[in-house]
Amino acid sequence: MLKYIVRRLLMLIPVLLGVILVVFTLMYITPGDPVDSLLGDNATPEAREALREELGLNGGYFQRFYNYITRLLRGDMGICYATNLNVATRIAQTFPNTVKLATFAVVFAVILGLSFGVISAIKQYSFLDNLVMSVSMIGVSMPSFWCGLLLMLLFCVQLNWLPASGFDSFACVILPGVSLGLNSAASIARMTRSSMLEVIRQDYISTARAKGQSEFRVIMDHALKNALIPVITTVGMQFGLLLGGAVLIESIFSIPGVGKMMVDAIKARNYPIVQGGVLVIALAFCLVNLVVDILYAYVDPRIRSQYK
Amino acid sequence: MNGDKLLEIKNLTVHYESFDATVHAVENLNLSLRHGETLGLVGETGAGKTTTVKSVMRILPDPPAKIVSGEILFDGQDLLKLSVKEMRKIRGKQISMIFQDPMTSLNPVMTVAEQIAEVIRLHEKCSKKDAHKKACDMLELVGIRPERGSDYPHQFSGGMKQRVVIAMALACNPRFLIADEPTTALDVTIQAQVLELMKRLKAQYQTAMIMITHDLGIVADICDYVAIMYAGEVVEYGTREHIFNHTGHPYTRGLFACIPDIFTDQNELEPINGLTPDPTQLPEGCRFHPRCPHATERCAKEHPENIELAPGHFVACHLANKGGNENA
Ligand SMILES: Nc1ncnc2c1ncn2[C@@H]1O[C@H](COP(=O)(O)OP(=O)(O)OP(=O)(O)O)[C@@H](O)[C@H]1O
Ligand code: SF4
Numbered sequence: 001m002l003k004y005i006v007r008r009l010l011m012l013i014p015v016l017l018g019v020i021l022v023v024f025t026l027m028y029i030t031p032g033d034p035v036d037s038l039l040g041d042n043a044t045p046e047a048r049e050a051l052r053e054e055l056g057l058n059g060g061y062f063q064r065f066y067n068y069i070t071r072l073l074r075g076d077m078g079i080c081y082a083t084n085l086n087v088a089t090r091i092a093q094t095f096p097n098t099v100k101l102a103t104f105a106v107v108f109a110v111i112l113g114l115s116f117g118v119i120s121a122i123k124q125y126s127f128l129d130n131l132v133m134s135v136s137m138i139g140v141s142m143p144s145f146w147c148g149l150l151l152m153l154l155f156c157v158q159l160n161w162l163p164a165s166g167f168d169s170f171a172c173v174i175l176p177g178v179s180l181g182l183n184s185a186a187s188i189a190r191m192t193r194s195s196m197l198e199v200i201r202q203d204y205i206s207t208a209r210a211k212g213q214s215e216f217r218v219i220m221d222h223a224l225k226n227a228l229i230p231v232i233t234t235v236g237m238q239f240g241l242l243l244g245g246a247v248l249i250e251s252i253f254s255i256p257g258v259g260k261m262m263v264d265a266i267k268a269r270n271y272p273i274v275q276g277g278v279l280v281i282a283l284a285f286c287l288v289n290l291v292v293d294i295l296y297a298y299v300d301p302r303i304r305s306q307y308k
Numbered sequence: 309m310n311g312d313k314l315l316e317i318k319n320l321t322v323h324y325e326s327f328d329a330t331v332h333a334v335e336n337l338n339l340s341l342r343h344g345e346t347l348g349l350v351g352e353t354g355a356g357k358t359t360t361v362k363s364v365m366r367i368l369p370d371p372p373a374k375i376v377s378g379e380i381l382f383d384g385q386d387l388l389k390l391s392v393k394e395m396r397k398i399r400g401k402q403i404s405m406i407f408q409d410p411m412t413s414l415n416p417v418m419t420v421a422e423q424i425a426e427v428i429r430l431h432e433k434c435s436k437k438d439a440h441k442k443a444c445d446m447l448e449l450v451g452i453r454p455e456r457g458s459d460y461p462h463q464f465s466g467g468m469k470q471r472v473v474i475a476m477a478l479a480c481n482p483r484f485l486i487a488d489e490p491t492t493a494l495d496v497t498i499q500a501q502v503l504e505l506m507k508r509l510k511a512q513y514q515t516a517m518i519m520i521t522h523d524l525g526i527v528a529d530i531c532d533y534v535a536i537m538y539a540g541e542v543v544e545y546g547t548r549e550h551i552f553n554h555t556g557h558p559y560t561r562g563l564f565a566c567i568p569d570i571f572t573d574q575n576e577l578e579p580i581n582g583l584t585p586d587p588t589q590l591p592e593g594c595r596f597h598p599r600c601p602h603a604t605e606r607c608a609k610e611h612p613e614n615i616e617l618a619p620g621h622f623v624a625c626h627l628a629n630k631g632g633n634e635n636a
């Protein structure tokens with residue numbers, strides 16, 4: 001198992017290099033000049049040229065990529081144009097907020113999705129099942145930013161129960177977290193339901209019943225653990241979508257997270273921040289998927305024996 | 309109530325109901341079994357054998373399955389009237405079941421010892437450790453090294469899995485064991501070993517048993533009584549000797565025709581032509597008439613009653629009492 005983890009961690013290197021290359025290239029070919037937003041329209045050509053030189057924006061593509069990589073390898077992610085802070089410092093300021101938001105959303109989605117998925121499956125074709133499946137259909141198709149706006153209108157503007165922006169108390173996490181997690185909750189509920197339905201038909205469930213085990217334990221001990229295997233995949237994939245959604249949700253709710261930082265940075269052509277942000281999100285995504293694969297092995301002994 | 313009967317199924321009718329059709333899986337079925345005896349339940353695929361025994365355990369999937377009518381008396385007590393909780397005390401403790409396919413009847417994410425210990429813990433007041441110890445003893449009893457208890461089902465072969473299932477079924481010393489084709493999924497040499505094991509344990513524990521099988525060789529080997537099922541009904545019931553030597557029903561004779569005649573001295577065998585009827589649209593009259601070589605007009609209209617050919621030997625066929633069909 002340990003060997004497997006080490007191998008997976010080593011595989012991160014080419015993946016992250018690829019991410020860096022893609023983002024760097026994208027930023028290189030996007031029109032626009034960071035100097036515009038830094039100096040304003042009235043700056044003299046000389047001043048602009050001096051600044052370009054200072055920011056290292058002047059060489060060709062390969063020259064600049066080489067410079068970026070070599071500095072990155074030394075642990076230097078560059079300087080944020082807007083604040084003159086180290087990119088690493090900026091990420092350290094914003095990343096915890098994104099983690100908080102994403103964790104809340106995932107926990108919310110998993111709890112909601114699993115419970116409704118299980119209930120739906122054991123009460124297949126009941127009114128409740130139909131209701132859950134209809135609501136989750138809407139949930140899957142509703143973009144999280146739109147859902148966020150609606151929730152904000154209802155709970156912040158109409159009812160005035162929760163704060164619409166900021167990120168200084170737990171109450172601030174609820175609304176963006178829920179908006180972000182709803183989509184995933186719906187997907188997880190649908191996946192859990194179909195996976196449970198599949199498992200419940202299996203002979204070993206009848207075996208468990210034939211032992212005299214109670215229905216509750218049959219579902220919790222025998223069915224759910226088996227049904228979780230495909231659900232874990234869904235959760236892993238949802239996490240990627242969720243990080244994408246976080247960029248939008250953070251902007252809507254003005255949460256000082258990596259997502260909002262990146263959106264602002266893209267507008268201002270603040271290249272080092274964009275690159276640093278993408279890098280850290282890609283890293284987070286890869287690590288979460290590693291955790292997902294380890295969870296697999298934990299749940300399913302057949303996979304565990306393959307990892308040895 | 310007949311005192312020495314362990315199990316008595318009376319007029320059991322089970323349907324599978326879906327939106328557009330009703331499967332008449334079991335119709336008006338009667339069976340009985342005494343303490344310590346073995347009954348072979350034989351019939352083609354889809355005859356309703358599994359449905360019958362799952363009704364006894366009350367583990368039919370509901371929906372779609374509905375027990376429409378009937379009584380299932382176990383020790384004189386109607387199982388169908390018991391509360392869920394009372395029924396749970398009987399399952400695994402008084403009545404155990406071995407399922408058709410050992411490959412799928414073990415939970416893939418639990419160790420085999422855990423799975424055996426589970427049934428022990430449910431029915432016997434004992435610590436987790438004692439249950440585990442007993443589970444390992446059971447493994448030893450069925451010929452598996454106890455250390456393998458901490459392995460998962462995927463690490464076992466089919467025959468070993470079926471041994472585990474047997475260990476699990478016998479762990480609480482049940483008085484009645486239902487074995488649903490316990491060897492069909494196994495290859496021939498393993499089949500013989502598993503059967504041998506079951507015979508030995510059955511003798512050792514005096515367990516009564518219903519053995520479902522397609523294999524008349526197995527019936528000849530271990531069953532005291534035989535019930536032949538066709539399209540949800542028992543068409544012939546009697547002692548093994550009677551069924552083998554004085555076969556009464558044309559369908560049963562057809563079944564014998566499917567195997568080389570080492571068990572019968574019949575010289576005129578009648579292989580069964582055609583297919584089992586669609587269980588949503590069963591034929592009128594005798595359900596076997598479209599395939600029966602002796603069918604008359606009456607067979608197509610009138611459902612045959614059970615006729616007692618000899619004491620304890622029942623046949624549901626219009627021709628049975630004429631005695632003419634036995635050497636027809
Ligand atoms: N869950 C179900 N839903 C609908 N119909 C079912 C269901 N289970 C069984 N049936 C039908 O009920 C009838 C009897 O099935 P059953 O499983 O009892 O047959 P069987 O005699 O055990 O056959 P086999 O030898 O193949 O195991 C069949 O026609 C089958 O199609
Ligand atoms: S009742 Fe008629 S059709 Fe049915 S088995 Fe007897 S002879 Fe054949």
Ligand SMILES: [Mg+2]
Pocket residue numbers: 357358359408488
């Ligand atoms: Mg069956």
